[in-house]
Amino acid sequence: xxxxxxxxxxxxxxxxxxxxxxxxxxxxxxxxxxxxxxxxxxxxxxxxxxxxxxxxxxxxxxxxxxxxxxxxxxxxxxxxxxxxxxxxxxxxxxxxxxxxxxxxxxxxxxxxxxxxxxxxxxxxxxxxxxxxxxxxxxxxxxxxxxxxxxxxxxxxxxxxxxxxxxxxxxxxxxxxxxxxxxxxxxxxxxxxxxxxxxxxxxxxxxxxxxxxxxxxxxxxxxxxxxxxxxxxxxxxxxxxxxxxxxxxxxxxxxxxxxxxxxxxxxxxxxxxxxxxxxxxxxxxxxxxxxxxxxxxxxxxxxxxxxxxxxxxxxxxxxxxxxxxxxxxxxxxxxxxxxxxxxxxxxxxxxxxxxxxxxxxxxxxxxxxxxxxxxxxxxxxxxxxxxxxxxxxxxxx
Numbered sequence: 326x327x328x329x330x331x332x333x334x335x336x337x338x339x340x341x342x343x344x345x346x347x348x349x350x351x352x353x354x355x356x357x358x359x360x361x362x363x364x365x366x367x368x369x370x371x372x373x374x375x376x377x378x379x380x381x382x383x384x385x386x387x388x389x390x391x392x393x394x395x396x397x398x399x400x401x402x403x404x405x406x407x408x409x410x411x412x413x414x415x416x417x418x419x420x421x422x423x424x425x426x427x428x429x430x431x432x433x434x435x436x437x438x439x440x441x442x443x444x445x446x447x448x449x450x451x452x453x454x455x456x457x458x459x460x461x462x463x464x465x466x467x468x469x470x471x472x473x474x475x476x477x478x479x480x481x482x483x484x485x486x487x488x489x490x491x492x493x494x495x496x497x498x499x500x501x502x503x504x505x506x507x508x509x510x511x512x513x514x515x516x517x518x519x520x521x522x523x524x525x526x527x528x529x530x531x532x533x534x535x536x537x538x539x540x541x542x543x544x545x546x547x548x549x550x551x552x553x554x555x556x557x558x559x560x561x562x563x564x565x566x567x568x569x570x571x572x573x574x575x576x577x578x579x580x581x582x583x584x585x586x587x588x589x590x591x592x593x594x595x596x597x598x599x600x601x602x603x604x605x606x607x608x609x610x611x612x613x614x615x616x617x618x619x620x621x622x623x624x625x626x627x628x629x630x631x632x633x634x635x636x637x638x639x640x641x642x643x644x645x646x647x648x649x650x651x652x653x654x655x656x657x658x659x660x661x662x663x664x665x666x667x668x669x670x671x672x673x674x675x676x677x678x679x680x681x682x683x684x685x686x687x688x689x690x691x692x693x694x695x696x697x698x699x700x701x702x703x704x705x706x707x708x709x710x711x712x713x714x715x716x717x718x719x720x721x
C-alpha cells in the first residue's frame with residue numbers, strides 16, 4: 326500500500342520532534358499501551374522539564390478529568406467525575422507555559438461528537454494541540470477489553486460477547502463503547518474533522534518491538550533516548566481466564582441480588598480484584614483467554630477496512646499499518662482445559678473484599694491520594710479490623 330505515511334523504522338532515528346510548546350494529547354484508545362506510557366511519563370515527571378517537556382497531571386492517569394471532559398460516566402459504582410476534575414487539569418496544563426506538555430488518557434477516545442472534541446481541543450490550547458493515537462490489532466485488543474468489561478460488571482462469556490460484537494448488528498450490545506473506541510478509522514476521522522489531518526499522528530504499536538512505543542514518544546517529544554522506561558504495574562495486569570470467569574459469575578450473583586453499584590466498586594473491583602492482581606502472579610499453567618479462529622478472521626477483516634480508510638485521511642502514520650489487518654496464526658488446537666481458580670487466588674480475592682469492607686481510608690495530604698486497600702500492609706489492616714471490633718464490643 327503506497328502512501329505518504331511515515332512508517333520506515335529507519336526514519337524513526339531522524340523523526341523531528343513536535344514544535345516546542347505543543348500540547349500533545351494522547352487519546353489512546355484502550356489496550357494500546359496507554360498504561361505503559363502513562364507510567365513512564367509519570368515516573369520521569371521531574372526529569373522532563375530539563376528537556377522543555379512537562380507532564381502536568383498530578384497522577385499517572387487523569388481519568389476523572391478525561392471522563393468529565395467527554396461527559397462520560399464513571400466506572401460502575403465509582404464517584405461521578407465533575408467539571409472541577411477537568412478544570413484542575415486545564416489549570417495544570419496552562420501552568421506549563423511555553424513548554425511542550427503531554428496529556429494522556431484513553432478515555433478521550435470516548436468523545437462522541439465534533440462539538441465535544443472541539444471544546445476539549447480549544448480549552449487545551451487550540452492550535453497548539455496535536456493529537457496522538459496509538460493502535461494495536463483488534464485480535465489483541467478483544468480479549469483484554471472483554472476481561473476489562475467483566476471488571477466493570479459484565480456477565481457475558483467471551484465467545485458470546487464476540488458474537489455480539491462481530492456478528493449481531495448494530496454491534497452495540499452489551500458494550501456500545503467498544504466500537505466507539507475501537508473502530509479506529511472512525512475515531513481518527515472524528516478528531517481529524519476538528520483539528521485537521523496535519524495535526525494527528527497515528528502510531529501502530531508493534532508488540533514484537535517492546536521498547537518501540539517508548540522510543541516513539543521520546544522522538545516526538547525531543548527527549549533523550551532511554552529516558553522513558555517501563556514501570557511495573559501489577560494492578561493493571563489482565564486477569565487470567567479462571568480469574569475472569571470467577572468474577573463473571575460473581576457479577577451474576579451481584580446483579581441477581583440487586584446490590585448497589587457503590588458496593589461493587591468498593592468490595593469487588595477495588596477490593597477483591599485489586600488485591601488479587603497485586604498478590605497473585607499468573608503462572609504458565611493458567612488457561613489463557615483464547616479467541617476462536619472465526620473471530621480472529623473477522624477482526625482482521627475489520628482491521629483491513631480500517632487501514633484502507635485511515636490511508637485516505639492524510640494523517641501521519643508511524644509503524645506498519647499491515648499489522649492491523651493481519652490474521653494471527655491460531656495456536657495448535659488442544660482439548661480446552663477447564664479454567665480452575667487456585668485456592669490461593671480465591672483466598673486473596675476474598676481477603677481483598679473483606680479488607681475493603683473493614684478498612685478506613687487513610688487520610689492524605691493534597692500531594693497524595695488516599696491509599697487503597699492493596700497498598701496498605703496486612704499489619705495495618707489487622708489493626709483497623711481489631712479497632713473496629715473493639716469499638717463495636719464497647720457499644721454492647
